[in-house]
Every structure is written in structure tokens, then in C-alpha cells.
Amino acid sequence: MSKHILGILCSGRGSNMQSIMAAIESGxxxxEIGIVLTDKPEARALQVASEAGIKSVCVNRKACASQQEFEEKLVAELKAANVTLVVLAGFMRILSPYFVDAYRHQILNIHPSLLPSFGGAHAHRDVLAYGTKVSGCTIHFVDEGMDHGPIILQxxxxxxxxxTEETLAARVLEKEHILYPRAIELFVDGRLELLDDRHVRIKE
Known part of the structure; x- marks a missing residue:
């Protein structure tokens, strides 16, 4: 079996990307990471990837006439890099069915709450406002819904x-940096089995 090639999509500093890079380096x-894509030219992830010798490209959403054009450019870059697994690592864009279909069951996302609770862009704020006693993070396959696909690990x-949002986010991020590499490891080792559109089994 040929080696998996990751395509990592980021919008910001790329801290989860760095934890993935470290997990690849350690074995x-x-x-391997084939390409890092961002939607923002100022994203620090571009610099981090470039310094590591990884191809990095900004597909600026603001420079695209439509969501379709934007996603077609993303998919073209991923295909050109022979990507077999798309990893969303702080990518702050909702992807359309077009993109999901291009990599069906080959897109992972991380979310900083225990899904299905507190989806969306303000998870930590919403957790604190609700008075929840436990939070966390979730790795899931991406489908057409927002923060909705089958859960892999939590x-x-x-x-x-x-x-505060900041102190809670910092503790959750520590867990993210452990959990995301583990989920990717399970995928590339062929140990994830989708039983249906909701359930994932981890094979021994």
C-alpha cells in the first residue's frame, strides 16, 4: 500500500498542524504532508509550512468570484499534490457538498467541544455561558453538515x-494536540471503519 499524503487546510497559526508534523517526524x-493550504494570506501556517520545506499555497477566498471557484482551486491543489487525506486544522470555512464529494470519507476535522454539543465558531464561549461542567474536543469525518460528521475520537x-474562554481554550488545545495525531494515525493505518453515516468503529 502506498504511503498516505496529507493535505492540511488552515486559516491561522497552525498549532494543530505543528502537532501533526511532530507526529510524522516521530514516526x-x-x-507525509503533501501541501498546506490557507484561505488567508496572513495565516502563520504558511510560514510554518514553508520553513519545514512543505509546499504551502494561499487560495484567497476574497480573490475568488464564488465559493465554487474557491473550492475548485482548493481541490485542484489537493489533487495535484496526490492528497489521500484532507485534514482541517483550524480552517474557518464551511465546505460545500462539492468539496465533500471530492474527498468523501477522506476529510477529518477537529472541533473544540464534545459534539454534538456546542458546534459552531464560538464553542468555548457557548460552553461557559451554558454552565457545562465538562468540555473537550472531537475529531470527526466531515459531511455536508456543520460539525456534524461521524465521530472518531473525543x-x-x-x-x-x-x-475564561482563553483558559478553557488552552486546556482543550493540549488535548487537541494529542488527539488529532492519534486520529490521523488510525486513518492511515486502516483502522477506521465507517459502519454507517453516524458510527465509526476502531479496528484492533
């Missing part, structure tokens, strides 16, 4: 008295 993930953190 935990037996794959881990928890306590919500502490006096927590």
Missing part, C-alpha cells in the same frame, strides 16, 4: 470555576 503517523477537560 507515529506513517504519512476527549474531555473539566470546566473550572473562574474559567
Amino acid at each position: 507515529q503517523i506513517k504519512a 476527549d474531555t477537560v473539566p470546566v473550572l470555576d473562574g474559567d
Whole structure:
């Protein structure tokens, strides 16, 4: 079986991307990163990838006439890099059915809450506002819904008295940096089995 090639999509600093890079370097993930794509020219992930010798490209959404044009450019870059797994790592764009169809069951996302609770862009704020005692993070396959696809892995953190969005986010991020490489490892090792559109089994 040929080696998996990851395409990582980021919108910001790329901290989860860096944890994935470290897991590849250590041999935990037996794959390579073929390309890093961002939608923002100022994204620090571009610099991080470039310094690591990884091809990095900005497909600026603002320079595209439509969502379709934007996603066609993303898919073209991924296909040109022979990507076999798309990894969304802080990519702050909702993807259309066109993109999902291009990589069906080959797109992973990380979300900073215990889905299906507190989806959307303000998970930590919403967790604190609701008074939840436990939060965490979720790795899932991407489908047409927002923060909706079949769940692969989850881990928890306590919500502490006096927590702010920043302190909660920092604790959740520590878990993200462990959990995301683990989920990618399971995928590239062929240990994830989709039982239906909701359930994922991890094979021994």
C-alpha cells in the first residue's frame, strides 16, 4: 500500500498542524504532508509550512468570484499534490457538498467541544455561558453538515470555576494536540471503519 499524503487546510497559526508534523517526524503517523493550504494570506501556517520545506499555497477566498471557484482551486491543489487525506486544522470555512464529494470519507476535522454539543465558531464561549461542567474536543469525518460528521475520537477537560474562554481554550488545545495525531494515525493505518453515516468503529 502506498504511503498516505496529507493535505492540511488552515486559516491561522497552525498549532494543530505543528502537532501533526511532530507526529510524522516521530514516526507515529506513517504519512507525509503533501501541501498546506490557507484561505488567508496572513495565516502563520504558511510560514510554518514553508520553513519545514512543505509546499504551502494561499487560495484567497476574497480573490475568488464564488465559493465554487474557491473550492475548485482548493481541490485542484489537493489533487495535484496526490492528497489521500484532507485534514482541517483550524480552517474557518464551511465546505460545500462539492468539496465533500471530492474527498468523501477522506476529510477529518477537529472541533473544540464534545459534539454534538456546542458546534459552531464560538464553542468555548457557548460552553461557559451554558454552565457545562465538562468540555473537550472531537475529531470527526466531515459531511455536508456543520460539525456534524461521524465521530472518531473525543476527549474531555473539566470546566473550572473562574474559567475564561482563553483558559478553557488552552486546556482543550493540549488535548487537541494529542488527539488529532492519534486520529490521523488510525486513518492511515486502516483502522477506521465507517459502519454507517453516524458510527465509526476502531479496528484492533
